[in-house]
Amino acid sequence: MKRFWKTGEPYVLATGAALAIVLVMTLTLVITVMSNGLGYFWPRELVRFEMKDGSFALGQITQHEKNPVSGLRRLQLKVANRDVLGQDFRWIEEKDIASRSLPADAVLLERREHGNYFGFLKGVTAEGVTLTGATPQEQLHQALKLVAAKLDDTRAIKKQMSGLNHTAEQLRLKLLKLEYRGKEKNAAAIAALTADREKALAEFTSLNEKSSATLAGINLITAQFSDVSGGGKDIALTEIVALQSPNSMSFFAKCGAYLERVRELLLDDPRESNTEGGLFPAIFGTIMMVLLMSVFSLPFGVIAAIYLREYARDGWMTRMVRIAVNNLAGVPSIVYGVFGLGFFVYGLGGSIDSLFFPERLPTPTFGTGGILWSSLTLALLTVPVVIVATEESLASIPKGIREGSLALGATKFQTLTKILLPMATPGIMTGLILSMARAAGEVAPLMIVGVVKLAPTLPFDMNFPFFHMDRKFMHLGFHIYDVGFQSPNVEAAKPMVYVTTMLLLAIVIVASSVAIYLRNRMRGKYTTSTF
Numbered sequence: 001m002k003r004f005w006k007t008g009e010p011y012v013l014a015t016g017a018a019l020a021i022v023l024v025m026t027l028t029l030v031i032t033v034m035s036n037g038l039g040y041f042w043p044r045e046l047v048r049f050e051m052k053d054g055s056f057a058l059g060q061i062t063q064h065e066k067n068p069v070s071g072l073r074r075l076q077l078k079v080a081n082r083d084v085l086g087q088d089f090r091w092i093e094e095k096d097i098a099s100r101s102l103p104a105d106a107v108l109l110e111r112r113e114h115g116n117y118f119g120f121l122k123g124v125t126a127e128g129v130t131l132t133g134a135t136p137q138e139q140l141h142q143a144l145k146l147v148a149a150k151l152d153d154t155r156a157i158k159k160q161m162s163g164l165n166h167t168a169e170q171l172r173l174k175l176l177k178l179e180y181r182g183k184e185k186n187a188a189a190i191a192a193l194t195a196d197r198e199k200a201l202a203e204f205t206s207l208n209e210k211s212s213a214t215l216a217g218i219n220l221i222t223a224q225f226s227d228v229s230g231g232g233k234d235i236a237l238t239e240i241v242a243l244q245s246p247n248s249m250s251f252f253a254k255c256g257a258y259l260e261r262v263r264e265l266l267l268d269d270p271r272e273s274n275t276e277g278g279l280f281p282a283i284f285g286t287i288m289m290v291l292l293m294s295v296f297s298l299p300f301g302v303i304a305a306i307y308l309r310e311y312a313r314d315g316w317m318t319r320m321v322r323i324a325v326n327n328l329a330g331v332p333s334i335v336y337g338v339f340g341l342g343f344f345v346y347g348l349g350g351s352i353d354s355l356f357f358p359e360r361l362p363t364p365t366f367g368t369g370g371i372l373w374s375s376l377t378l379a380l381l382t383v384p385v386v387i388v389a390t391e392e393s394l395a396s397i398p399k400g401i402r403e404g405s406l407a408l409g410a411t412k413f414q415t416l417t418k419i420l421l422p423m424a425t426p427g428i429m430t431g432l433i434l435s436m437a438r439a440a441g442e443v444a445p446l447m448i449v450g451v452v453k454l455a456p457t458l459p460f461d462m463n464f465p466f467f468h469m470d471r472k473f474m475h476l477g478f479h480i481y482d483v484g485f486q487s488p489n490v491e492a493a494k495p496m497v498y499v500t501t502m503l504l505l506a507i508v509i510v511a512s513s514v515a516i517y518l519r520n521r522m523r524g525k526y527t528t529s530t531f
Contacts, residue, residue: 030505033501033502033505034502036495036498037495037498037499037501037502038502040495040496040498040499041257041258041261041262041265042254042258043108043244043246043249043254043257043258044060044061044246045060045246045247046058046059046060046102046103046106046108046118046246046247047059047060047061047077047100047101047102048100048101048102048103048106048228049077049092049097049099049100050097050098050099050100050101051092051096051097051098052097052098053096055229056228056229057077057079057090057092057228058079058103058106058118058119058227058228059077059078059079059080059090059118060077060078060118061075061076061077061078062076062077062078062089063075063076064076070093072093072094072095073093073094074091074092074093074094075091075092075094076090076091076092077089077090077091077092078116078492079118080108080115080116080117080118081116081117081118081119081227082114082115082489083114084227084231084233088115088489088491088492089491089492102247103120103247104245104247104248105120105121105248106118106119106120106245106246106247107119107120107121107225107243107244107245108243108244108245108246109225109235109240109242109243110240110241110243110244110276111235111239111240111241112238112239112240112241112271112272113239113271113272115272115276115489115492117225117233117235118227118228119225119226119227119228119233120225120226120228121136121137121140121223121224121225122224122225122226122232123136123223123224124136124139124140124143124221124222124223124224125220125221125222125223125224125234126139126143126146126220127220127221128217128220129143129146129221131143140223140243141243143221143223143237144237144240144243146218146221147218147221147237147238150214150217150218151218151238153214154211154214154215157207157210157211157214158211160207161204161207161208161211164200164201164203164204164207165204166463168197168200168201168204171193171196171197171200172197173359173360174193175190175193175194175197176359176360177359178193179359180358180359181359215238218237218238219236219238221236221237221238222234222235222236222237223235223237223240242257242260242261244257264277264278265278265279265499265503266278266279266280266283268280269281270282270454270479273487273488274453274454274482274483274487274496275483275487275489275492275493275496276496279476279479279499279500279503281454281455281458281473282474282475282478282479282500283476283503283507284458284459284460284473284474285371285451285455285458285459285473285474285475286440286475286476286477286504286507287507288459288460288473289371289374289375289378289439289446289473289475290436290439290440290507290511292371292372292375292379293375293378293379293382293435293436293439294432294435294436294439295375296375296376296379297378297380297382297383297386297435298386298428298432298435300379300383300386301382301383301384301385301386301387301390301431301435302386302390302421302428304325304383304387305386305387305388305389305390305391305394306390306416306421308321308322308387308391309390309391309394309395310394310412310416310420325384325387325388326384326388328384329384329385329388332444333381333442333444333445334444334445334448336377336378336380336381336445337377337444337445337446337447337448337449338448339377339380340373340374340376340377340380340445340448340449341369341448341449344376344377344449345367345368345369345449346367348366348373349364349365349366349367349370349373350364350366350367352365352366352367353365353366353367365470366469366470368470369448369449369450369451369472370449370450370459370469370470370471370472370473371450371459371469371471371473372469372470373449373450374445374446374449374450374451374473377445377446377449378439378442378445378446381438381439381442381445382434382435382436382438382439383435385431385434385435385438386428386431386432386435387431388431389427389428389430389434390424390427390428390431392427393424393426393427393428393430394420394424394427396427397420397423397424401419401420401423402415402419402420405418405419422522422525425519425522426519426520426522426523429515429516429518429519429522430519432515433515433516433519436508436511436512436515437508437511437512440477440504440507440508440511441477441504441508442477443475443477443478443480443481446475446477446478447478450472450473451472451473451474451475451478452472452473453474453478453482454474455471455472455473455474457471458471458473459471459473476500476503476504476507477504479500480497480501480504483496483497483500484497
């Protein structure tokens with residue numbers, strides 16, 4: 001037995017078992033998230049239940065379980081119609097069910113407000129519009145196409161309004177600057193800018209009235225529905241985002257509806273307190289924040305590691321710096337958030353406002369949370385990882401390579417830039433991968449220095465200077481927290497939590513995979529047999 005332990009086989013088995021456990025836990029996490037997230041978009045049948053007491057229920061079956069009180073089987077039904085029933089879900093005991101069916105005429109409406117509606121189409125009312133459809137279903141599809149065309153017109157108008165609003169805001173800021181420098185000596189310029197701003201605002205008002213008139217006209221086009229209990233409901237077609245008849249859809253039709261929902265998730269804005277709609281602003285904000293963080297943390301981390309390894313003398317100061325770097329890697333992230341708020345937001349941001357934007361005070365420009373300060377805060381959080389990885393990579397290069405380069409007449413700087421850094425690049429990329437993975441999932445510091453529940457504009461647009469570093473942004477990690485724990489209807493928001501988690505994992509995996517691919521390319525290029 002002692003000989004067996006001395007061979008080291010138990011330790012090999014223990015490490016293999018530990019690796020297997022980690023892999024199983026990781027796969028379980030990924031499978032759980034994907035199974036709950038991917039199935040969220042598939043059109044499920046609307047089941048009509050007739051209860052033994054004579055009542056009816058219509059909805060989608062979400063899960064089965066044993067009642068913890070009675071021990072009998074029960075099922076959870078998504079009944080939707082929140083504005084009518086006051087709830088999205090209902091538990092039904094299987095013993096109380098008299099019969100169940102799949103009515104072919106049952107429809108699912110995805111609405112802009114109040115969640116989904118399950119019911120049956122009764123008719124369409126369109127004042128001032130002639131509908132040629134022979135059946136209510138044909139009339140509804142015809143009216144929806146008409147409303148969609150009108151909504152496209154209003155979106156084009158709102159795009160023009162957005163440009164005018166930006167122009168008016170820029171003129172207002174210029175007026176503030178001129179007034180701050182002196183009204184009397186800039187009176188002529190102020191008058192000209194005021195006239196231009198009033199012209200832009202007048203055009204904005206005209207377009208707004210035109211948009212409102214268009215919306216008022218199409219709001220008169222409504223459809224009449226009834227729920228499973230016979231109650232009527234008039235719904236304006238402008239409130240309908242999508243219409244489905246899942247019980248009569250073919251497999252390919254369901255696949256098309258599924259792909260449309262995925263497109264909506266990736267490219268549209270959220271709605272219903274972030275519990276429905278798309279996640280494009282959060283996806284964009286997460287990717288942009290990670291890229292900015294990498295731009296800030298990588299150069300500073302590499303330069304610091306180069307100095308510590310190649311230039312700093314081995315004294316008490318250097319040892320203290322290394323200890324500090326190692327300790328910083330273990331500081332809770334919320335501490336970095338508080339530091340970012342005090343140093344970056346109130347310190348640097350307040351100073352920038354005082355020096356460059358004094359006319360806008362007390363309204364802050366950079367003296368409030370934004371994507372710039374969030375990226376710098378996370379760069380500060382992750383830079384110890386880059387420093388440690390880079391320093392270890394430089395230390396792993398054999399001393400003979402340095403000495404050979406110097407012996408051939410190269411300077412220390414040439415040796416560093418031409419030989420050491422290229423050979424250390426795989427280790428540097430490892431530090432970058434770890435820092436990106438950690439930064440993408442951080443939420444606590446972002447809640448203090450810039451992330452918001454809903455951002456009206458993206459940090460990047462087509463208006464100069466294109467990148468607006470002072471703007472707040474949305475983040476997938478904060479979206480998970482907000483939807484999962486701050487939503488008024490947690491049960492209805494649960495699928496969106498899994499979907500958002502799946503997207504965040506996908507972003508981390510894709511970013512890490514690209515970095516790993518580049519690292520392996522560099523490792524194959526610069527690794528020599530000397531190692």
